Amino acid sequence: MPAAAASKFPLTVTEVAGQPVVELAKKFGTPLFVYDAEIVAERVADLAVFDVVRYAQKACSNLAILDVVRRSGGVVDAVSAGEIQRALAAGFKPGFAEPPQIVYTADIFDRETLELVAKHEIPVNCGSPDMIDQYGAVCPGRGITLRINPGFGHGHSQKTNTGGQQSKHGIWHSQLADCVERAKRSKLSIAGLHMHIGSGTDMEHLSQVCGAMEAAALSVGSSIHSISAGGGLPTPYREGDKKVDIAAYYELWNGVRERLAAAFGHPVSLEIEPGRYLSAEAGSLIAEIRAVKKMGDNLFYVVDAGFNNLARPILYGAYHPMAVAYASGKSEGATQPVIVGGPLCESGDIFTQEDGGYVRSRDLPVAAIGDYVVIGVAGAYGAVMGSNYNSKPLAAEVMVEKGKVHLVRERQTFADIIRGEHIPK
Ligand code: LLP
Numbered sequence: 185m186p187a188a189a190a191s192k193f194p195l196t197v198t199e200v201a202g203q204p205v206v207e208l209a210k211k212f213g214t215p216l217f218v219y220d221a222e223i224v225a226e227r228v229a230d231l232a233v234f235d236v237v238r239y240a241q242k243a244c245s246n247l248a249i250l251d252v253v254r255r256s257g258g259v260v261d262a263v264s265a266g267e268i269q270r271a272l273a274a275g276f277k278p279g280f281a282e283p284p285q286i287v288y289t290a291d292i293f294d295r296e297t298l299e300l301v302a303k304h305e306i307p308v309n310c311g312s313p314d315m316i317d318q319y320g321a322v323c324p325g326r327g328i329t330l331r332i333n334p335g336f337g338h339g340h341s342q343k344t345n346t347g348g349q350q351s352k353h354g355i356w357h358s359q360l361a362d363c364v365e366r367a368k369r370s371k372l373s374i375a376g377l378h379m380h381i382g383s384g385t386d387m388e389h390l391s392q393v394c395g396a397m398e399a400a401a402l403s404v405g406s407s408i409h410s411i412s413a414g415g416g417l418p419t420p421y422r423e424g425d426k427k428v429d430i431a432a433y434y435e436l437w438n439g440v441r442e443r444l445a446a447a448f449g450h451p452v453s454l455e456i457e458p459g460r461y462l463s464a465e466a467g468s469l470i471a472e473i474r475a476v477k478k479m480g481d482n483l484f485y486v487v488d489a490g491f492n493n494l495a496r497p498i499l500y501g502a503y504h505p506m507a508v509a510y511a512s513g514k515s516e517g518a519t520q521p522v523i524v525g526g527p528l529c530e531s532g533d534i535f536t537q538e539d540g541g542y543v544r545s546r547d548l549p550v551a552a553i554g555d556y557v558v559i560g561v562a563g564a565y566g567a568v569m570g571s572n573y574n575s576k577p578l579a580a581e582v583m584v585e586k587g588k589v590h591l592v593r594e595r596q597t598f599a600d601i602i603r604g605e606h607i608p609k
Contacts, residue, residue, distance in 0.1 A: 188427035191420035193505035196549050197558055198515050200468045201584035205509035205556055212580050213595060214472045214556070215489035217567050219244075221252045221585035223466035224563075227458075228256035233434045236283040236455040240415045241267055243459030243564035244467065248583045248592035250274035253462065259285045261457055265297040268306055278304040280327065283410070283453060289331060289378070291353055293318050309378050309412075311354050313363050320370020327375035328367065329410065332357055334396035339416070340384030341500035341539065347381035354379070360400055373407050380414025380457065387428065390416055391436050398440045406448040412455035413437050419464040421503050421561050428461075460564040467563020469494055469579070470509070473555050474527070482545060483522045487557050490526025490533045492573045494559060494566050498532045501539030505560040508549040517549030524548070524557060528574050535559065567593070572601050 198204060201220035208218060231237045237258040241250060245267060250260060251274050260276050262268040268288060272278065276285040284307040288297065291311035301308055302322045310316050311331040319328065333354030337347020346353040355363055367374050377400055379393050393413065401408045417428050441454045471489035478484075496502035506524060508517060523545045526533040536546045548557075570578045577596030582589050 188429065190424045190426055191422070193423055193507070193560055195507050195519060195547070196516055197507040197509050198513060200470065200509075200558060202587065203584055203589055204513075205470060205558060206511055206513060208582065208589070209470055209472065209556055211589075212582055212591065214470050215487075215493045215579040216470045217562065217579055217581040217593075218468050218470060219246070219249060219463075219563055219581065219583040219592070220466045221248075221583055224249060224252045224462055225256040227462045227465070228253060228258045230430055231456055231458065231461075232257070233430070234413075234437075234456045235453045236410075238283075238287065238412070238455050238457045239462055240457050240459030241270065242568060244463040244566070244568055245270050246567065246581055246583075246592050247274045248590065249463060249466075250276070252583075252585070258462070259283055260287075262286055262288050262306070263290050265294070265300050268297070268300055268304070272304070278306050280305060280307055283455070287329070291315070298322060309376075310363075313355060313359060313366060316363055316366045316370060316372065320367070320372050324371040327373045329376035329378050329412070330355055330360070330363060330374060331378045331380065332360060332396075332400050334379055334381065334393060334400070336392065337381040338385040338389035339382030340418075340502070343500060344383040345381070346383070357396065357400065360403060364404055374404055376408060376410035376412065377401050377404065378412035378414060378455075378457075380412075380416060383416050384418055384460065385416045386418060387433065390433065394436050394440045398443060401444050401452075402447060406450065408444065408448065408452065409450070410453040410455060411441060411444065412457055415457045415459050415461070417456075417458045417461040419460050419561060419564070421505065423505070462564075464561050464564035467561070467566055469559040469562040469566060471526075471557050471559065473551055473553055473557060476551070476553060483520065485522050485524050485548070485551065485557060486527065487524060488527055489559070489579070490528040490574075490576070491530075492528060492571050492576045493526075493579050494535070494562055495569045495571075496565055497535050497537050498541075501537055501541070504535065504562060506535070506546065506548060507558045507560065508551045509556040509558050510551070511554045511556070517551065519547040520550050521545035522548050528576070572596075575601055577601060
């Protein structure tokens with residue numbers, strides 16, 4: 185495989201997903217998420233060496249995105265009753281076919297979800313010993329998979345590290361033998377194992393999972409027919425970031441799979457469960473500049489999107505590439521250091537911040553009210569983490585496919601925001 189090129193993010197753009205930014209903004213309003221269906225499809229195809237590409241839909245669960253994943257040959261992970269229902273609404277089939285099209289992965293069953301997985305025959309990936317007992321009580325005889333916490337983890341932020349003792353996720357590795365016994369008592373067979381150590385991690389940490397998986401699977405034995413490497417594949421967010429070496433990653437995991445298959449005397453299917461990798465680069469968030477103001481030495485562009493639309497900077501100090509799109513259609517501009525903030529009544533509503541809330545300026549083109557800021561790599565953990573804080577509506581979302589622009593989520597109305605609220609009489 186040729187060495188991956190370093191990523192480049194332009195500071196000025198006129199188009200997103202091949203469509204003029206100004207026209208998109210005028211037609212659909214701002215803030216606006218724009219998804220490029222082709223990029224999602226390409227990312228699914230990148231991973232085709234794996235037997236199963238299971239999209240962690242929490243990254244972006246718009247039905248249109250799920251539909252693209254399905255048409256591209258991917259299947260789906262669900263972490264809640266709502267995500268199971270989304271998967272069904274997007275045309276994924278329930279049931280225990282190999283590979284199952286929908287799998288419920290979580291650390292608990294709430295009552296609604298337990299009912300749903302029982303009724304629709306949704307396979308379950310148990311992330312705690314209690315789930316085994318609870319599932320066995322309603323669905324004896326079924327196969328399950330276990331999510332194991334291997335005792336270590338890593339993520340782009342401590343908040344996205346899902347392994348080790350400080351994490352609530354998965355079954356602690358040394359309790360695996362006990363869980364095999366629990367499963368037997370509940371007449372459940374352990375058909376697979378799963379490990380996901382964190383999100384936005386790196387190859388070095390991801391690779392450490394291989395050894396832990398091999399040992400765990402050998403200890404369970406030949407009931408194992410599938411292993412899942414989890415998600416966590418990194419995505420380029422900064423100028424110069426390299427793409428992940430999928431071929432090298434696959435080789436490591438394929439080695440584990442082949443050794444297990446040889447030990448068990450039957451094939452073992454190899455799954456990967458990416459969220460960010462499939463949708464992050466496909467999405468951009470367009471916001472309009474509504475104020476350009478000087479605060480002492482600092483210059484601010486205050487835009488109409490805030491952390492109610494993209495929470496990653498305030499939550500993790502996450503970096504997103506940004507570009508200016510000029511209302512005039514001009515394609516270049518001299519740069520200046522600016523801080524980009526949103527409209528919310530909260531000082532942390534700043535897109536250019538680092539972990540700990542430290543505000544940083546960034547060189548962006550000189551721009552004025554009415555120009556746009558396009559926040560890139562916003563297709564994962566963007567719209568899905570949106571909120572109605574400050575009574576702001578959830579943003580509209582459009583998807584571009586084969587040169588056509590489709591509105592895939594209407595902007596919320598005020599009536600949507602207050603639906604279900606009542607003043608006591
Ligand atoms: N599988 C499991 C069991 C997970 O918990 C997650 C992410 C994934 C797969 C997908 O991880 P990915 O491939 O997207 O890294 N809001 C944070 C990310 C939280 C991820 C939670 N679980 C962010 O914006 O970075």
